[in-house]
Amino acid sequence: MRVPFLVAMFTVLGAAPHCLPGGPAPAAAHEVRPGYLELRETAPGVFRVLWKKPARGDMILKIDPVFPDGCAVVGIGSETIRGGAYVARATLECEGGLTGKTIEIAGLETTLTDVLVKVYYANGLEETHLVHPNSTSAVIGGPGSVVQRIGAYARLGIQHIALGVDHLLFVLGLLLIVSSPMVLLKTITSFTLAHSITLGIATLGFANAPALPLNAVIALSILFLGPEIVRVWRGETSFTIRHPWVVAFAFGLLHGFGFASGLTAMGLPQTEIPLALLFFNVGVELGQLAFVLFVLALIRSFRTLEIRWPRWAQLFPGYAVGTLGAFWFIQRTVALLGGM
Amino acid sequence: MISLVFSAHLVTTGLGPLFDGIGHAVVTPQDLLPVIAIALLAGLGGKAYARKVLFILPAAWLVGGLLGMTLMWSAPLGTTALSFLILGGLVVADRPVSEKTGMALAVALGLLHGQMSGVEMQAAGIGLVGILGTVGTLFALVSLVTGLVVSLERPWTRIAVRVAGSWIVAVGLLYLGWTFGTRG
Numbered sequence: 001m002r003v004p005f006l007v008a009m010f011t012v013l014g015a016a017p018h019c020l021p022g023g024p025a026p027a028a029a030h031e032v033r034p035g036y037l038e039l040r041e042t043a044p045g046v047f048r049v050l051w052k053k054p055a056r057g058d059m060i061l062k063i064d065p066v067f068p069d070g071c072a073v074v075g076i077g078s079e080t081i082r083g084g085a086y087v088a089r090a091t092l093e094c095e096g097g098l099t100g101k102t103i104e105i106a107g108l109e110t111t112l113t114d115v116l117v118k119v120y121y122a123n124g125l126e127e128t129h130l131v132h133p134n135s136t137s138a139v140i141g142g143p144g145s146v147v148q149r150i151g152a153y154a155r156l157g158i159q160h161i162a163l164g165v166d167h168l169l170f171v172l173g174l175l176l177i178v179s180s181p182m183v184l185l186k187t188i189t190s191f192t193l194a195h196s197i198t199l200g201i202a203t204l205g206f207a208n209a210p211a212l213p214l215n216a217v218i219a220l221s222i223l224f225l226g227p228e229i230v231r232v233w234r235g236e237t238s239f240t241i242r243h244p245w246v247v248a249f250a251f252g253l254l255h256g257f258g259f260a261s262g263l264t265a266m267g268l269p270q271t272e273i274p275l276a277l278l279f280f281n282v283g284v285e286l287g288q289l290a291f292v293l294f295v296l297a298l299i300r301s302f303r304t305l306e307i308r309w310p311r312w313a314q315l316f317p318g319y320a321v322g323t324l325g326a327f328w329f330i331q332r333t334v335a336l337l338g339g340m
Numbered sequence: 341m342i343s344l345v346f347s348a349h350l351v352t353t354g355l356g357p358l359f360d361g362i363g364h365a366v367v368t369p370q371d372l373l374p375v376i377a378i379a380l381l382a383g384l385g386g387k388a389y390a391r392k393v394l395f396i397l398p399a400a401w402l403v404g405g406l407l408g409m410t411l412m413w414s415a416p417l418g419t420t421a422l423s424f425l426i427l428g429g430l431v432v433a434d435r436p437v438s439e440k441t442g443m444a445l446a447v448a449l450g451l452l453h454g455q456m457s458g459v460e461m462q463a464a465g466i467g468l469v470g471i472l473g474t475v476g477t478l479f480a481l482v483s484l485v486t487g488l489v490v491s492l493e494r495p496w497t498r499i500a501v502r503v504a505g506s507w508i509v510a511v512g513l514l515y516l517g518w519t520f521g522t523r524g
Contacts, residue, residue, distance in 0.1 A: 162359070294480070301486070301487025302487070304387075305390055305486060306391075
């Protein structure tokens, strides 16, 4: 299936923030990790605070919660850097409780990070807010419904795949290889199944993959597809072209570990993980499905309009996927070796 | 009087300038509806016209955006309402327009609205990446809409497209009223 120029343009556009000066580093394509603020009520107006924010070595994201007037940290807290996150614990006393008051995450507006704010009340009820860079505060209004939490996790999943340009490039590479709707269905299903497996395994804590080598191998998976796309264009064949679902499954296992970084960094409580895992994955799948449908709709439109693309434009998508894969692989490998 | 100051309606997604540019194109009706109108018009005009608009409009938008970023001058707000009325009206009329007129409309739309976007994006510090996001999105949007309209074969579907044009005209009238009534 040949995808002409527009998809290539989007390929480059999608990758642009990761390649242009001032954009996020390519090695950080999975580093849009959310922060996590947990407030657990231990007595009326008294909360045990857990604050986690992404860190890389000694570099800590400069975001911090600002508690409302009438709240004060009491006693001696603790802070550590552990597992790629800065973790702080403290006790907060709020005169009159937190209901109706606003918690702000200072510095969030200059990042690409979200922060999940969870409040556990002494009566067993709970409340969840997802705070974004363009809406940096949450009004604590009482226990949130399951529907609200589902929405928050699904949105997080959609956002994770929308910003995970490398995942989308891999999917685009698969779309460029597949030859029929049935093969496309099998390939996308394989990829979905595989990354769901490792997303679950990683989120439930059975296994994990260190970020730097994982990101390098994910880039390698994109680079791997580049020559295959060129082979398709030349009318040649290979194992990957004949059985793209096998490759999709194999590399999908790796991509699942990448998706998991969106959840594991939050260090959610065990009771929350099943709901979060399910709907985060639903969000990822929705985002991926939307991308696939978008590309297929474009292909159909181009065929309808009978656009005759010049040779270089036909070749461009394959070379764009391969070149970006190579660029990221080299950059991430250098980062990996530099970090050893 | 029509206000000479174009009010900023830039979308901040919090996901970076590319997504801000994409978001701007998708959720800004002042830009989105005229683009849909010209895509409908191009689709009604056939494959050849649709192909030309598909490439000319985003190119003109990019040039307009760069001009807007450089000159920091915006066309009057009423331009938006006129775009709605002219392009929507042509869709409703469903009369063949000459190739030169059709191209001129695409260029004019791209330049005028592109420079408005350019001014806003420069002011918001989003810049060229944001404009590229908008231009890419418009390219996709025009291709999807023109592809859909060109593929329509039953007579009633052509009427449905004209009805869509009439809604754009209606929105244009409302927008014109809003422009004169509250902005003047």
